[in-house]
Amino acid sequence: MNDAASERRTDLRLTLTERANTTLELTATGLGAVAFAVVAAIALPVFGLEEASISGPGSVGQYAAIASAVTATLAFAAGRYALHLGGRPRIRGALDIVDIAALALAHGVIALLSWTLVAVVLAGGFVGATLYTLPILALSGAAAAVTAYAAFLSAAHMNPELLAVVLAVFLVEGILASTLTASDPDWWMQNLSTLGISHDLSAMAFNLTLIVAGFLVTVLARVATRDVPTATADGVRRVRIALIVIGIFLGLVGVFHVDTHFWIHTAVASGMAVTFAVLTIRLRAWVPGISRAFLPIGWAFVAVIFVLAVFFATGYYSLTAVELVAGVLVFTWIILFQRNVGALHADTAA
Secondary structure (H helix, E strand, C coil), X not given: CHHHHHHHHHHHHHHHHCCHHHHHHHHHHHHHHHHHHHHHHHHHXXXXXCCEECCXXXXXXXXXXXXXXXXXXXXXXXXXXXXHHHCCCCCCCHXXXXXXXXXXXXXXXXXXXXXXXXXXXXXXXCCCCEECHHHHHHHHHHHHHHHHHHHHHHHHCCCHHHHHHHHHHHHHHHHHHHHHCCCCCCXXXXXXXXXXXXXXXXXXXXXXXXXXXXXXXXXXXXHHCCCCCCCCHHHHHHHHHHHHHHHHHHHHHHHCCCCCCHHHHHXXXXXXXXXXXXXXXXXXXXXXXXXXXXXXXXXXXXXXXXXXXXXXXXXXXXXXHHHHHHHHHHHHHHHHHHHHHHHHHHHHHC
């Protein structure tokens, strides 16, 4: 009995010494505490002992959003480096570094836009309210702490499914920020790309969102197609190429503006739709094991985009509506595709 109890205690100790997940949680918590202290300390000379508004220029919301953006970028990079040190997975080349930089930037932008939105909502609920020194320090530090914790764990647990969610959140928040800050309130009467033709903050946010989102799609293409069960090497290569082309074309939409490079802009935007149609139609042949119930979803999305394009050609719909709906459908399909590939992996392993 004593030998059995001693053996169980030894096994328990061995199990408890391999606390990879616990270590990550503690590291994320500690990083959040450091972020709280640093951001709160910096807030003291920034605001002094003066009152500050909740939202707007020079507000607590603006400071917290900017500080959280920097915190998210650094915390995500720290999370990936921590995994590198643990060997799961290791950073093996320049391409991996570029991927991490793009993802870190995306997390920073998400933090910036999210906390800005929170500040605007709170300012709408507490009209005319101002904050004193102690609440300023506490709130800005808390925002940075939560951001550091979430960004570090996002880096530690990053997988294709989570990457698809990050892509969607980044794209939605970036486009939404551009629409809310557009200098021309009637931009939507022309087309979505009108957001990127001015020289204000709205245009910069719009174009940067498309460029970074396009790069994230290429990252997702590499990650999602590294090992697709039931698919041949040629099929995986074709799916990867199609997704990479969609990502490159999306980024080029942000590089070539519709007012200065109309034909190039139109060509790459149309190329995205054509590539997406080819991918959905040929997916069954390229990935034979993909769920049969998933295939009609892609076909339906392509049909909807085609019908909307016809409506635009006949003057029934505006180009903005067509672009918005088509963009939502394409990226919804990409997320669903990744989820189905993940399910295929799980079923194959089982």
